[in-house]
Amino acid sequence: MSATDRLMILYSGGTIGMQASAQGLVPAAGFDVRLRARLASEPQREVPAWHYRELLPPIDSANMTQRHWLALCDAIVAAVEEDGCDAVLLLHGTDTLAYSAAALSFLLLGLGVPVVLTGAMRPADAPGSDAWDNLFGALDALAQGVAPGVHLYFGGRLLHGARAGKLGSATLEAFAELPRQRHGERVAALPAELDYRRIRRPVNLAVLPLFPGLQAAQLRALLGSGVQGLVLECYGSGTGPSDDTELLEVLREARRRGTVLLAISQCPHGHVAFGVYAAGNALRDAGLVGGDGMTREAALGKLFALLGAGLSADETEYWLVRxxxxxxAD
Known part of the structure; x- marks a missing residue:
């Protein structure tokens, strides 16, 4: 890890830069003006040399889409390869902050620089805002040196980009790394097809939690909508309704069509281990691949990065378990 010498600050919108309107808080452009004014009021503060870019129009992160992820990825790569920056700080809304951190963790594999995402629960101009603490905390971390890869900084903590989740909607310490067990097999070397230079395209993905009373017809309707990959949030260690033969057949039919079915645990501390229960084995035999201890955000982002790169269902399944x-993997 080396200290940051040339930093790009990317502003995508979010609460950190929002301003009041008659309809409520709305995204606002020109956050660099407020940032420069704040730095001018604290001349003793040391920050790395920085450049600034806004992704226009700024958005409420509740409106985040896969196309926004791709635009963020392109802007980060341009900051490194065209502007010569050795780190990137991305200012982002909190609603989908963990989703974007996870997606970028896979879209930027091999880039070789630290990328830190942060935001705020209250706008920078609001009393008691956490905006400046989060922004300057992230800057301080980068000034001291952060490992290459994607990270999320919030509430005084630097978190792994593909392990973090939002746990609260009111507390200023809204994000944490979820304490899930992980047993995945580490890759020895990153294959070229997963490198950040690989072109990605939007993918039709879905996430569905299992729940008592889920009907085969409901699942069939979802999978019949052209879904290329489904994250199925299972019970406990990867169990589900093993006595519903129609539902299991819907899963088998989808897998035969080439849909990737990824199982994760609904439990905050959970991980998938199909072999523990017969009910788990039934889902595995129906075509599901186990996602070990991945979070929902990581599972969705990884599916997007793999399928979006044009990998086949079999190739995607191979890399999902690695x-x-x-x-x-811890």
């Missing part, structure tokens, strides 16, 4: 950046 650890690429710490998402499923």
């Amino acid at each position: 650890d690429l950046c710490g998402e499923c």
Whole structure:
């Protein structure tokens, strides 16, 4: 790890830069003006040399899409390869902050520089805002040296980009790394097809939690909508309704069509281990691949990066069970 010498600050919108309107808080451009004014009021503060870019229009992160992820990825790569920056700080809304951190963890594999995402629960101009603490905390971490890869800084903590989740909607310490067990097999070397230079395209993905009373017809309707990959949030260690033959057949039919079915645990401390229960084995035999201890955000982001790169269902399944950046191995 080396200290940051040339930093790019990317602003995508979010609460950190929002301003009040008659309809409520809305994204606002020109955050660099407020940042420079704040730095001018604290001349003793040391920050790395920085450049600034806004992704326009700034958005409420509740409106985040896969195309925004791809735009963020392109902007980060340009900051490194065209502007010569050795680190990137991305200012982002909190609603989908963990989703973007996870997606970028896989989209930027091999880039070789630290990328830190942060935001705020209250706008920078609001009383008691956490905006400046988070922003300057991230800057301080980068000034001291952060390992290459994607990270999330919030509430005084630097978190793994593919392990973090949002746990609260009111507390200023809203993010944490989820304490899930991980047993994935680490890759010895990153294959070229997963490198950040690989072109990605949007993918039709879905996430569905299992729940008592889920009907085969409901699952069939979802999978019949053109879904290329499904994250199925299972009970406990990867169990589900093993006595519903129609539902299991829906899963088998989808897998035969080439849909990738990724199982993760609903439990905050959970991980998938199909062999523990017969009910888990039934899901595995129906075509599901176990996601070990991946979070929902990591599972969705990884599926997007793999399928979006044009990998086949079989190739995607191969890499899903292998650890690429710490998402499923400690």
